[in-house]
Amino acid sequence: MHLLYGQLKVVLVLALLQELDVRTQKDIFRKHFNMDLLECPQCFLGQREQCEKFFDTIEEPAKLDRLWKDLTLLVDPREIYWLELNENRENVKCLAKRKMTRKISKDLHFNPGGFQMCRNSTRFLAYLEERGYLPATIGYYIHHSISPLLMQELWIMDFPVPRSFAVCGSTLFQAYAGSTLSNYLKAPIDLRLEMAKQLLQLALKLSAGFKGFRIYLTDFTADNFAYNEANGTVLLIDMDTMVLVESNDEAESESQLSKKYKPFPGEGFTYDVNAFCDNQDLDANIYQVCLLLRDQLLPDVKNHRLKEMLNDCVQCEDDKCDIRFKYANNLIDLLVEIN
Numbered sequence: 001m002h003l004l005y006g007q008l009k010v011v012l013v014l015a016l017l018q019e020l021d022v023r024t025q026k027d028i029f030r031k032h033f034n035m036d037l038l039e040c041p042q043c044f045l046g047q048r049e050q051c052e053k054f055f056d057t058i059e060e061p062a063k064l065d066r067l068w069k070d071l072t073l074l075v076d077p078r079e080i081y082w083l084e085l086n087e088n089r090e091n092v093k094c095l096a097k098r099k100m101t102r103k104i105s106k107d108l109h110f111n112p113g114g115f116q117m118c119r120n121s122t123r124f125l126a127y128l129e130e131r132g133y134l135p136a137t138i139g140y141y142i143h144h145s146i147s148p149l150l151m152q153e154l155w156i157m158d159f160p161v162p163r164s165f166a167v168c169g170s171t172l173f174q175a176y177a178g179s180t181l182s183n184y185l186k187a188p189i190d191l192r193l194e195m196a197k198q199l200l201q202l203a204l205k206l207s208a209g210f211k212g213f214r215i216y217l218t219d220f221t222a223d224n225f226a227y228n229e230a231n232g233t234v235l236l237i238d239m240d241t242m243v244l245v246e247s248n249d250e251a252e253s254e255s256q257l258s259k260k261y262k263p264f265p266g267e268g269f270t271y272d273v274n275a276f277c278d279n280q281d282l283d284a285n286i287y288q289v290c291l292l293l294r295d296q297l298l299p300d301v302k303n304h305r306l307k308e309m310l311n312d313c314v315q316c317e318d319d320k321c322d323i324r325f326k327y328a329n330n331l332i333d334l335l336v337e338i339n
Helices: 005-022 025-039 041-055 063-075 123-130 135-144 147-156 189-208 284-297 304-315 325-338
Strands: 079-087 090-098 115-117 164-168 171-175 213-217 225-228 233-236 242-246
Touching: 025 041, 025 164, 025 171, 041 135, 041 164, 123 135, 123 213, 123 242, 135 147, 147 164, 147 171, 189 213, 189 233, 189 284, 189 325, 213 284, 284 304, 284 325, 304 325
Parallel strands: 115 242
Antiparallel strands: 079 090, 090 171, 164 171, 213 242, 225 233
């Protein structure tokens, strides 16, 4: 028997509704977690107790909301779920991001478009072990998706990232951070100026790093940041494309520490990972944030001084710019002054 396209859609919807009757949200995420356990038992066994408790806090949404999500998954393979949690008798919005397993290079020094570390860098692995993660767990996340572990660590250290509720296998449960900055490119100028200031502060914070490590994003774009309207903060929401570098604590002066990033010819952010790994403080994050502000967030800014400083920050010509970190601080001061 051959079904017409319209009839096929009806059958599909009915089948999904029937599935919704037997599968709760808790069951869906338990199934995901059990699948991850089968793939790597030694990686995730230590998460079971915490995750079981967390699953019990997930509220069941209306059937139509779940039906819509199941239908969108048919055309959009990214597994992203909007959830509500019952936390201390209050409903809390949560975003579940399930990172699909993908095969990547075992050499993290050569992993373009993903998480990269400098060769012979073992301090980060030792740091994660000191934080209580099992070696198998560390190895899995480093070679598949570092975001779940690193987002959790940065939130604990008060970096501007969403709150992490739990990491369960390949699924990261985070507080809903708001819409991405791509949705604010035409927002009122006062709001965009505030976002610009926070992005510059964030770029400096990532460059300073944590516990002897610096973070260089390699995809510093509007889609990787969100604006939380409830508290007026810009948050970093994706860390899958980055280079993690051990900082050099033995350098004696800022001039020895700092190095100017020089872009390669071509579109977008181009880089050689070796430039990040020479134990100098590279201003690559500052270059990228200035480029984002100049070309996307503030292309229509009227303030001539601000426009000129953003352009100088991007170009950073040798005769008038030795390092971009000074521009970042000066831009923050100017944004505070005019806004």
